[in-house]
Amino acid sequence: MSDLKSGKNCPDCKEWKPAQDFGSNATSPDGLSFYCLACNRRRAAISYRARRERAGFKVRPKIDVPDGHKRCPKCEQIKPHSEWHKSSRQWDGLAARCKSCRKVDGRAGYFMRKYGLTEADLQRMLTDQMGVCPICVATRPEHVDHDHETGKVRAVLCFNCNAALGMFKDRPDALRRAATYVEGIVWKPTLVAPGVYRLPS
Template sequence: MSDSTDKVCRDCGEVKSASEFWRRAGSPDGLAYYCKPCFKVRNLGTRRKRSEREGRQERRFIPRQETPEGMKFCLDCETVKPLDDFPRNRNTGDGRTTYCKPCHNARGLESRVRLHGSTRHYHLTRRYGLGSAEVAAMIDAQMGVCAICLTPGPEHVDHDHKTGRVRAILCFNCNGGLGQFKDRPDLLRRGADYLEGNVWKPTLVAPGVYRLPS
């Protein structure tokens, strides 16, 4: 459609040029039913209703600003920042998210708390398939202590990295220690022997030939 074609806005009733309407492939003339100012008002009303329905605070409308090349305006903190300060998003025109990294993270935290009750519950269900209530029940079954060193207050879920099966709830040190020993019982046994004074050394069986301990 030519930009010189006039059209009547269904909301304000004014006759305006086609350039005052957004493109809309589904309409007969290829233009939106409402002019850009009226469309903006309708869009704000829709966001306000959605915020009220979801119990969120309404975000006031902030007009986009012209920014230098390589920079972008964050709608939350209202600051112009370099593109590298915005997370990547291949679905947007500039390949970056609408909000800078701190604001993006804050929005993600708010969503996780609102939808899942806490970030801990969100991560537990996402990674281990267990909710915070199930983890608390496992800790109670362990009498409130680490399954290895018996230190009170374990918080870290230990799982088999091959099968994904959750084994127990450990303290930070024991959980990290298993990881350092690569979850290998043979290395843990050798470590225990070493601490007890049984140092494993290779045996000379021929000139230049050594036999390692089994």
């Protein structure tokens, strides 16, 4: 057996490497593996991928990821660890998807759970509204509006218009009076009994 403090040439990468760069192999005359550790890993990966492909499985191309980075399977981008949430469930302590993709998926999940809408449904609504709030017809819509009694989705409104409907508690009569008030007509109730008023029709 050779001196483990020495080294040898790897027949794959053609480089001389110290003994610690080789695995152990009791059947080898020098007690070292035939290929260096790096080449062994590479050859094993190639062999594994070939077996999987022969078995009919789809194999994703291997991508070299630099230290301190991780590849997101959703957006397929390599990003620094700062772009990932922590997760004790994953082997590397980082979430399976990057922060951006988790945010998109979280938004899609929220709209599906709350309104039964997919991203395609939302985009179709925005297209039908020509990209503006249907009430003020000026601002970019961002908030899904729905009937609080029936749950039916009505449209996508801007923040101010959506908040205004909420302040008026979705009451058409109050909204109509507000419109006529802004137009200069003040609605004056008539006292018909103590504490009882009749509004103009």
